[in-house]
Amino acid sequence: MKIIIAGGGKVGATLTRQLSSEGYDITIIDSKSNVVDDALNRYDVMAVQGNCAAASVLMKADVQRADLLIAATSEDEVNLLCCLTAHHLNPAIHTIARIRNPEYSRQIYDMSDVFALSLTVNPEKQSAKEIERLLRFPGFLRRDTFANGRVEIVELRVNEKSVLCGSRLNNLQQLTGCSVLVCAVLRNGQAIMPDGDFVIQNNDRLFVTAPTSNLSVLLKNLGIITRKVKKVMICGGSRISYYLAQRISQSGIKVTIIDKDPDKCLYLAQNLPKADIVCGDATDQSFLENEGLADCDALVSMTSIDEMNIIISLFGNMNNVPQVITKLDHMENSRVMSSLPLGSIINPRELCSNIIVRYVRALKNQAGAALAVHSIADGLAEAEEFRIDESAKYCNVPLKDLRLKKNVLIVCINHGGQLIIPNGNSCFEQGDTVIVVTGRRNMVMQFNDIFEV
Amino acid sequence: MNYRRIGKYIGYIWLIEAVFMLPSIMLSLADGQQAAMNSFLISMLITLSLSAVLIYTCRNAKSVFTAREGFICVGLSWIALSIMGCLPFIISGEIPRFIDALFETVSGFTTTGASILIDVERLSRGMLYWRSFTHWIGGMGVLVFMLAIAPKDEGGRGFTLHLLKAESPGPDVSKLVPHIRGTAQILYVIYIALTILDFCFLVAGGMEVFDAVCTAFGTAGTGGFGIKRDSIAGYSPYIQNVCTVFMLIFGVNFSCYYLFLNRELKAVFKDEELRTYLAIVVVSIGIITVNIKGFYPTFEETLRHASFQVSSIITTTGFATTDFDLWPSLSKAVILCLMLVGACAGSTGGGLKCGRFLLLLKTLRRQAHQILYPNKVQVVRSNGTAVPEKILQSINVYFSAYAMIIALSFIMVSVDGLSIPTNISAVISCFNNIGPGLDLAGPAYNYSMFSDLSKFTLIMDMLAGRLEIYPILILFSHTAWKRA
Numbered sequence A: 001m002k003i004i005i006a007g008g009g010k011v012g013a014t015l016t017r018q019l020s021s022e023g024y025d026i027t028i029i030d031s032k033s034n035v036v037d038d039a040l041n042r043y044d045v046m047a048v049q050g051n052c053a054a055a056s057v058l059m060k061a062d063v064q065r066a067d068l069l070i071a072a073t074s075e076d077e078v079n080l081l082c083c084l085t086a087h088h089l090n091p092a093i094h095t096i097a098r099i100r101n102p103e104y105s106r107q108i109y110d111m112s113d114v115f116a117l118s119l120t121v122n123p124e125k126q127s128a129k130e131i132e133r134l135l136r137f138p139g140f141l142r143r144d145t146f147a148n149g150r151v152e153i154v155e156l157r158v159n160e161k162s163v164l165c166g167s168r169l170n171n172l173q174q175l176t177g178c179s180v181l182v183c184a185v186l187r188n189g190q191a192i193m194p195d196g197d198f199v200i201q202n203n204d205r206l207f208v209t210a211p212t213s214n215l216s217v218l219l220k221n222l223g224i225i226t227r228k229v230k231k232v233m234i235c236g237g238s239r240i241s242y243y244l245a246q247r248i249s250q251s252g253i254k255v256t257i258i259d260k261d262p263d264k265c266l267y268l269a270q271n272l273p274k275a276d277i278v279c280g281d282a283t284d285q286s287f288l289e290n291e292g293l294a295d296c297d298a299l300v301s302m303t304s305i306d307e308m309n310i311i312i313s314l315f316g317n318m319n320n321v322p323q324v325i326t327k328l329d330h331m332e333n334s335r336v337m338s339s340l341p342l343g344s345i346i347n348p349r350e351l352c353s354n355i356i357v358r359y360v361r362a363l364k365n366q367a368g369a370a371l372a373v374h375s376i377a378d379g380l381a382e383a384e385e386f387r388i389d390e391s392a393k394y395c396n397v398p399l400k401d402l403r404l405k406k407n408v409l410i411v412c413i414n415h416g417g418q419l420i421i422p423n424g425n426s427c428f429e430q431g432d433t434v435i436v437v438t439g440r441r442n443m444v445m446q447f448n449d450i451f452e453v
Numbered sequence B: 001m002n003y004r005r006i007g008k009y010i011g012y013i014w015l016i017e018a019v020f021m022l023p024s025i026m027l028s029l030a031d032g033q034q035a036a037m038n039s040f041l042i043s044m045l046i047t048l049s050l051s052a053v054l055i056y057t058c059r060n061a062k063s064v065f066t067a068r069e070g071f072i073c074v075g076l077s078w079i080a081l082s083i084m085g086c087l088p089f090i091i092s093g094e095i096p097r098f099i100d101a102l103f104e105t106v107s108g109f110t111t112t113g114a115s116i117l118i119d120v121e122r123l124s125r126g127m128l129y130w131r132s133f134t135h136w137i138g139g140m141g142v143l144v145f146m147l148a149i150a151p152k153d154e155g156g157r158g159f160t161l162h163l164l165k166a167e168s169p170g171p172d173v174s175k176l177v178p179h180i181r182g183t184a185q186i187l188y189v190i191y192i193a194l195t196i197l198d199f200c201f202l203v204a205g206g207m208e209v210f211d212a213v214c215t216a217f218g219t220a221g222t223g224g225f226g227i228k229r230d231s232i233a234g235y236s237p238y239i240q241n242v243c244t245v246f247m248l249i250f251g252v253n254f255s256c257y258y259l260f261l262n263r264e265l266k267a268v269f270k271d272e273e274l275r276t277y278l279a280i281v282v283v284s285i286g287i288i289t290v291n292i293k294g295f296y297p298t299f300e301e302t303l304r305h306a307s308f309q310v311s312s313i314i315t316t317t318g319f320a321t322t323d324f325d326l327w328p329s330l331s332k333a334v335i336l337c338l339m340l341v342g343a344c345a346g347s348t349g350g351g352l353k354c355g356r357f358l359l360l361l362k363t364l365r366r367q368a369h370q371i372l373y374p375n376k377v378q379v380v381r382s383n384g385t386a387v388p389e390k391i392l393q394s395i396n397v398y399f400s401a402y403a404m405i406i407a408l409s410f411i412m413v414s415v416d417g418l419s420i421p422t423n424i425s426a427v428i429s430c431f432n433n434i435g436p437g438l439d440l441a442g443p444a445y446n447y448s449m450f451s452d453l454s455k456f457t458l459i460m461d462m463l464a465g466r467l468e469i470y471p472i473l474i475l476f477s478h479t480a481w482k483r484a
Helices: A010-021 A033-042 A055-060 A076-089 A102-110 A123-136 A169-176 A212-221 A239-250 A262-271 A285-290 A306-318 A335-339 A348-364 B003-020 B022-031 B034-057 B067-085 B087-092 B098-109 B125-140 B142-149 B152-156 B161-167 B180-204 B209-220 B237-250 B254-261 B265-270 B272-291 B299-314 B329-341 B354-372 B389-414 B420-431 B452-466 B470-476
Strands: A002-006 A025-030 A046-049 A068-071 A094-098 A119-121 A142-146 A151-157 A181-187 A190-192 A205-211 A231-235 A254-259 A276-279 A298-301 A323-327 A344-346 A372-376 A381-387 A408-415 A418-420 A433-439
Touching: A002 A010, A002 A076, A010 A025, A010 A348, A025 A033, A033 A046, A033 B161, A055 A076, A068 A076, A068 A348, A076 A094, A094 A348, A119 A348, A123 A142, A123 A239, A123 A323, A123 A344, A123 A348, A142 A372, A142 A381, A151 A212, A151 A372, A151 A408, A151 A433, A169 A212, A181 A381, A181 A408, A205 A212, A205 A433, A231 A239, A239 A254, A239 A262, A254 A262, A262 A276, A285 A306, A298 A306, A306 A323, A348 A372, B003 B022, B003 B034, B003 B067, B003 B142, B022 B034, B022 B125, B034 B067, B034 B087, B034 B125, B067 B087, B067 B098, B067 B142, B067 B161, B067 B452, B067 B470, B087 B098, B087 B125, B098 B125, B098 B452, B125 B142, B125 B180, B125 B209, B142 B161, B142 B180, B161 B180, B161 B470, B180 B209, B180 B237, B180 B254, B209 B237, B237 B299, B254 B265, B265 B272, B272 B299, B272 B329, B272 B354, B299 B329, B329 B420, B354 B389, B389 B420, B389 B452, B420 B452, B452 B470
Parallel strands: A002 A025, A002 A068, A025 A046, A068 A094, A094 A119, A231 A254, A231 A298, A254 A276, A298 A323, A323 A344
Antiparallel strands: A142 A151, A151 A205, A181 A190, A181 A205, A372 A381, A381 A433, A408 A418, A408 A433
């Protein structure tokens, strides 16, 4: 499949890495020659230098023969024009645009027959949604939802005091008192797909599959004390902060946003009547203390500088803020980060590229494509949800009799709303949906790919 | 420095080379040449076992490949390839001395076609086939071949573009399709198709099948190893003309053929490099035909020899139908200049490349204009688009390196005390991967009279010329080997 990615910025680069490793024919368009050179040297792709909204440049990128155009430049207007032009040159093309300005969302919906966009993505809005979900269940570092929100894969960090430390996975059910399954463990920067004899150690990061309804039981039994988040401090008045404050203040959570820029503060104060807006330097620790950091249930570091966010989060952790969320734009995959107590790490462009990758896969194989794709364990593993259709092999065969590929686990079977955390005797039937976790190296595009040939 | 990764690639190269020795074994077996067959068998076993050791010890290599490692890998692979390639000659005793066998093999892989053999026809058919085959695989590049047949994830991941860049000739190598593996495959498909076409034309002209295979290999790689003492001179005029045309065809940028297949004819015919190349060919043929009037009985023969020699030299093939060393000075001067210009970028030919030559001229013109109009902002254009300054600069530097290497090699080869035309033409001829030079290095002679030092110098020249200097040059730079 031929894909054109317009704009080699943050989202563009993440997408390029992800999609080129999946073997698509990719052409990048960017106006800067160093971005183009860099893409050529790092990935197995073509690159065209120029303005991606110009027809001549799109022609150079062979838009007539492309199947999909992803416009991910930093300008909404350029993205829209790019998609419009591409559509004019090749009416059969699918287009995805990154649209960040909320002012446009309405007209894109109304003018959908003009723009003909297949999908729009908004990294900031997506991040805000994600953070909101994390705040609902403090204690988990990450939550990925499947089966219409009924099943989740949550991330937990094991510390010395935890009851989990030193226990074997076979005993997990007794410890947690509910049916859960550890689908991946991140240890020393490596993702492990564990079996029953696996022993949990200090500092492991566990990825646990559980029905959403069991999450609070799980937290309670693991001795992770949680209380409802009532007060949140957000450092940095970015667009994500705006979306986030808007969402959570509706549900009665008290929000304080701190930003250095007086104009930004004024704008936020005008548009967020329920939130407290404070103008000041969030890296100044005494300032944060004065603003009542100690009373906060959650701290969200959301400035535009990664390093600053790390410092703020470390300080929050030192002050025993129960939940810390850090936004990182560049350093999300660094192993140093996972050794620091930064709490949950949010990476807008990764969220955004996950959505697009799922769309691309669905486009590639219309039938049998994943319903949901989430990359977990720092991108080293992937969780995918599939619907079992007629083409699926081994229906009604107990799992213990199946030969799955290495590093593939079936972690949940959704049997018409009844959620089964599977054991060797479970089996799946037509019409079920199944959640599968695979190591990054396995390419699972369709459900049948999980079986050993 | 990622030695394991490089080791793994060299292991694969040897594996491919060992497989390529199979046809020679069969041929020797069919001819009943026991000694030749044994030598190929032994060489193949040695190559295979070394390759197995390398692949096994380096099996856990990291997949990261930097620009530096890419270039070092290409330089080392070619040396590794040549060392294993010369084994059959040594073991069979047909070329007993190591330096001679290495010279012959490097000359083969770099598509030079310079030979130290006094009498080619004494070699067994297996050896002749192997010699010509090295031209073919060296023409497009063995690493490109490896990228083409590599498993999908191996050939595509990471930084292998550096390999293609380092091995393919030309100032600005670009991919034809998004995947490097696909690009390598397209190049090889075009290459194989054209070689088969050439073979068919030769056989249609009544050439023996074996001769036609070897000649087609030599033409396709723009190599120039003849399997007869008098190169192509003994064959019919038809065959000579077929060779002339196909040498020119293999001297054209292969991306032109790709555009041609995609029906973008306009882009092909408007290509400035192709136009320059053809213009140089036509003008040179004209000058030489007029200049050598009277040397041959008929005008047809004059034109045939003039065009054959021009096509053979500009594409850096080095076949001959006549001894151009006997021609008047003007013709010899034209031939010597053609040696320097070389074929098109992205072809199998060597030399400075028409594309570079054209850009050098344009830069020169710009510089002259700049003196007249100091405030004028000028860009150099090629095919209508502005060429980035970075590329222009790299071409200028390349040209200086090119001149310096010629000068240095000339001095080293002159130690032997042969005539100046011999020495300078031998250096130019080897460095540009042509084969024959002038005087004692001319088409009627061979390179056996040079000393070992000169042969070594010329071997390095051939490698540097084929790989466009840098991959070989950086092997001598200590910073390349430092730990990062």
